[in-house]
Amino acid sequence: MSPHTGTDTRRSCVRPPHFDILWLPRAAMRSVEGDPSDCVLVVGVSRPKMAATILVIMLLSLFLTFHILYDSALNSLQAASNDRPRPPTLLFSKQFYPSATRRLPQAIIIGVRKCGTRALLEMLSLHPAIQKAAGEVHFFDRDENYYRGLDWYRMKMPHSYPEQITIEKSPSYFVTPEVPERIRAMNSSIKLLLIVREPVTRAISDYTQLRSHAATAPSFTFGTSSPQRSFQQLALHSNGSINEAYRPLAISVYHNYIHRWLETFPREQILIVNGDLLIEDPLSQIQRIEDFLGLESKISTHNFYFNETKGFFCLRNETSDRCLRETKGRKHPRVDPLVISKLRRYFAEHNQKFYELVGEDMGWPEE
Incomplete structure (x- = not known):
């Protein structure tokens, strides 16, 4: 050449x-x-600085790609278990997720016991903007927890983002005298959810749970009564009068407790949820709550399906179907219709006082 x-x-x-x-x-x-x-x-680079720059860019690209793939897989797994995304544990994760943290609740389900508080919490957790605490925290109603302080309470909350609402439920809050003031001291603008059911039905459900717990306890203690005693024997004195001191009946006198809350919080911060309708038509109650909490409507009919075996609605999200655990929906014992009528007449006056205090007529039967 x-x-x-x-x-x-x-x-x-x-x-x-x-x-x-x-x-x-x-x-x-x-x-x-x-x-x-x-x-x-x-192939070759004659300038060392340029070579180093190219190498750093390649390594950062690989790291970011891995981070995104890892986070996507983690969120998919958590979605399958109906959890919301948690902050990843990767190096520098705080830089990528600076706002994910445990926050004090902006809403609390304060009760009432045996009115569907667990079902309500699980239904609300279908909403992507709601983060629920696991279990009942019992911060405001138990002194040994309350005196541990708000930092302890905060650590019981899930991780959430600023656009999400953290919510917890402890049914005994409703009937504990100190709780309203304690909650106001934490957050005077908090949203409160009170779920109620027809009082006699609630009392029978309460009796059913207490009897179930007593039957599995190491020693049979059923308050001051034997677990073999029927609801009728506990709800009525031997002379046929109402046993107003019987705890399941006393809790159903809602106006005895709601007045404390209304003296502490404005009425517009308390939403009364109809527990009977939550069983029959859950979506109607959930949509009211979405509006009350200022959330975009996200929960719809496709999130519920009726389970013929259990006899109540179960939940569905994008990845799975699930029902509440077996202890929910226990079969109630048969109670003499005459006893039920007598108890409903007893509650009629108490119900009217409750309606007047909350400004809503629940339409509960009086016979």
């Missing part, structure tokens, strides 16, 4: 202006003459 040929070939190869790399004609790389316009790239 003549010198002129090599010179012409090198001149025909154009070096990219912004890259310090070497282009050579293919003919220069072999002994057999080839196409003089056919050039090859010799």
Whole structure:
């Protein structure tokens, strides 16, 4: 190959202006003459600083790609278990998720016991903007917890983002005298959910649970009564009068407790949820709560399906179907209809007082 040929070939190869790399004609790389316009790239970087910069960019790209894939997989697994995304545990995760933290609740389900508080919490957790605490925290109603302070309480809450609402439920809050003032001291603008059911039905459900717990306890203690005694024997004295001191009946006198809350919080911060309708038509009550909490309506009919075996609605999200545990929906014992009528007449006056205090008529039967 003549010198002129090599010179012409090198001149025909154009070096990219912004890259310090070497282009050579293919003919220069072999002994057999080839196409003089056919050039090859010799891999290499002659400037160390540029090489280091390229290497750093490549490593950062790989790290970010891995981080995104990992986080996506983690969120998919958590969605399958109906959890909301938690802050990842990767290095530098706080820089990527600076606002994910445990927050004090902005809403609390304050009761009432055996009116569907657990079902309500699970239904609300279907909403992507709601984070629920696991279990009953019992912060405001138990002194040993309350005196541990708000930092202890906060650590019982799930991680959430600023646009989400953290919510917990402890049914005994409703009947504990100190609780309203304690909650107001934490957050005077908090939203409160009170779920109630027809009082006699609630009392029978309460009796059913107490009897179930007593039957499985190491020693049968049923308050001051034997677990073998029927609801009728406990709810009525031997002379047929109402046993007003019987705890399941006393809790059903809602006006005895709601007045404390109304003295502490404005009425507009308390939503009364109809527990009987939550069983029959859950969506109607959930939509009221979404509006009350200022949330965009996200829960719809596709989130519920009726389980014929259990006899109540179960929940459905994008990945799974689930029902409440077996202890929910226990079969109530048969109670003499005459006893039920007598108890409903007893509650009629108490119900009217409750209606007047909350400004809503629940329409509970009086016979």
